[in-house]
Amino acid sequence: MNEFVAGSLPSDAERALYHAILEQGGRVMFREVEAQNAALVLRLIELGLLIHHTEDASLTAVNPRAVSDRLSSELRSAGTRMLVQAEEMPTLLEELTRAYDATPRRVDRSSEVQHVDDFLEIRHRILQVEAECREETLAAQPGGARPAEHFEQSLERTRRQLENGCSIRTIYQPGARLDEATVRYAAQVTELGERIRILSEPFTRLIIFDRRVAVMPASADNSSAAFIEDPAVVSFLVGVFERDWERAERVQWRSVHQEVEGLPVHEQVGRLLAQGLTQRTIAGRMGLSERTVAGHISRLRELYDAETLFQLGWQMRGAEVPSGR
DSSP states (O other): OOOOOGGGSOOHHHHHHHHHHHHTTSEEEHHHHHHHHHHHHHHHHHHTSEEEETTTTEEEEOOHHHHHHHHHHHHHHHHHHHHHHHHHHHHHTHHHHHHHHHSOOSSEEETTEEEEOOHHHHHHHHHHHHHHOOSEEEEEEOSSSOOGGGHHHHHHHHHHHHHTTOEEEEEEOGGGGGOHHHHHHHHHHHHHTOEEEEOOSOOOOEEEETTTEEEEESSTTSSSEEEEOOHHHHHHHHHHHHHHHHHSEEOOHHHHHHHHHTSOHHHHHHHHHHTTOOHHHHHHHHTOOHHHHHHHHHHHHHHHTOSSHHHHHHHHTTSOOOSOO
8 A cells, every 4th residue: 555645745846747648638658758757757656646557658647536535545544543553652662661660760768758869860850750740730949039040941841831731839938029030930930820929938848749749858958859759748748738828929920020120220139138149149140240239239238327238138138128318
């Protein structure tokens, strides 16, 4: 049976040759057209639009309607075979799936809790579990500004998850609302469908995938992580997240983004300083020189009548930055 795909439709040159044969009554000698372009002739024979009669070396044009019916039948047959293969694919890959599941992870196993101590391995494992997530991701992310260097990759991963039908809910602390890069990222992902709230109380870093796997710190400095698959423990952690989610504040991140973008530079510096960022970090975050940032900090010290940088940061944590006096 001649396999046929959409890319095998007659080319313009092949169509022109077919028309030329029709103009000669639909029957020509092979040698008369072979000289023009043997490849075109052979292609029309392959498609079934020409028949080669070996007894007199002639060519006869075939009704395209008959060819169309045959090719349509072949396409339907090919489509059926592909559907059958699609249904069989999980079975065909079952051996590889079992091998993947049986592959030892480079982690210390303790029942259904896996402890991972290497940062790169933690990230690798999280990406693996995230790729298998199909329904829901719950994330509690304490602290202030999110790492700006991760936003681009995080945005693309979030987009893929949401397009695949996953829902994503995230909790931030109030400091995140003061950072322009974090606010801009939150505005982007909420427009895609993620939901992000602010909780003004301490909580633990936590990510839960499909209510099946929970990831949380296993050390105070976040250098170690615990991957938890025990259903009872995961269910408990989901309850903790849902409790915090209900108490958290809804935020219109697009509006917050517009507000932050419109702030004077010294007020943006003040917001970052209130989060505990250093002068050098603020300069890198805002794309300014350290001298420029130092000038803005000097102005803020005058506005707040603060003698030291520590005193300034301490005072600003409990008040909004004034625009001037």
